[in-house]
Amino acid sequence: MPLSQLLGPAAQSLLRACPTEPALHRRDDSALDREITLHLMDTHIDHDLLNPAFTAAVRDGQAVHPGRFSKDGRMRPGKLRALLDEGHTLNLRELQRTVPHLAELCRAIREETGYTLYVSGIITPPGGRGLRHHWDQFTAVVTQLHGYKVWPVWRPEVELPMDDYLDSPAMWTREMQDRWDTTEPYAEYHLGPGDTLVLPRGWVHSPHNTDGETTSFHLTFALRERTVLDLAEALLATALPRQEFRAGIAPDDLREDTLPETLRTVLRTLASHLDRTDPAASADLIRAGLTGRSR
Incomplete structure (x- = not known):
């Protein structure tokens, strides 16, 4: 079962019903953990193997201009590494386009579920934070592979967002931000290697790396639920x-x-x-x- 690489024994639950509440699962040591490592991502970064169109560097909610790490559609040598060293979180989207194991896994998951999906690799330096509060239009299956990350989550502001409908950037208001900044989260999940968090679409989250010494690396499998x-x-x-x-x-x-x-x-x-x-x-x-x- 392809989903078991992400969820271990809990994979069947995602096939039976669309999730409506966040859930933390423990997966077995799987091929995903063995094949997709922080070292592999370091290789992609340091050898300029990434596509600038699918790459972002963010710190405390602020994204840098792509020109700081790319030029004419190519990565600028050493620039992305420098941003990571400065405290920026790297969002490496669409990794299934370039990493064979993820390409095969995503194809198998689509066959298993009928859902389209893509994979983002998120690397956050010690003590860092990338995006601030936001929600996604997909079911996020977050697989922690290296280091640790804390995921505070808040209940949805909108019901069942999808694609460009009720999406987070368009719906965000200062009132929402003030409320998230001043209220306790619905739940807080602490992820380490081998943990998987399933976050239904619409749930607000603001993850960060609270470890002052270890880099955090996780994959987010963005599953686009099929709708009526x-x-x-x-x-x-x-x-x-x-x-x-x-x-x-x-x-x-x-x-x-x-x-x-x-x-x-x-x-x-x-x-x-x-x-x-x-x-x-x-x-x-x-x-x-x-x-x-x-x-």
Whole structure:
């Protein structure tokens, strides 16, 4: 079971239901712990193997301009290491694009879950903090691999954010920040090597490295939960072979005064199609799309 590399015996729980509360799990010594090490990330940093488009350096909520560590789409030798030494947290996104073990693991997890995902490596120097309070639009599976990190979490400000809808940067207010700064968290999790934290989308967090001597390194597997809307869109896509859905619509039928009637016609056509759609006959095609087996 691919998820067991992240969650150990608790992997089955993530397959049965979408999480609604944070949960801390202890995983067994897995291939993930053996293959993905801080030394491996140091190699990527020091040999300039990273893609600047997927790299960020942040300290206490402030990100540095990419020009401080990259130029013309390439890493500037030694600059990212210097930022880490100065106390910046490094966010190395989309590692599954360049690390073979993570590429294979993510492909297997997508096949297992039907979810798309990506992996970020987060390296925080002793006593450091990267991003401040924020929430994610995905289920975060946080695997601590080296050092220690404290994760205070607060209850969601919004319900079930996704992609660009109810996302943290757009919804943030000073009132929210003041409240997080002055209220105790809902819970606080202390992660060390071998620990995995599952954080449902929307839960506010502000992790930091409280250890004054040890660098913290964890991977965040960003699992994009499939939603009812996803399956509704997949069902709509089954209409493509039908000619009436490929027919063009004239500009006159898109005017402000004519569009309502045009939409009523489309709704009737759509309702007729969905009423005749056999879920069993569509399931294989839709599942293939979810797992990436279709083109």
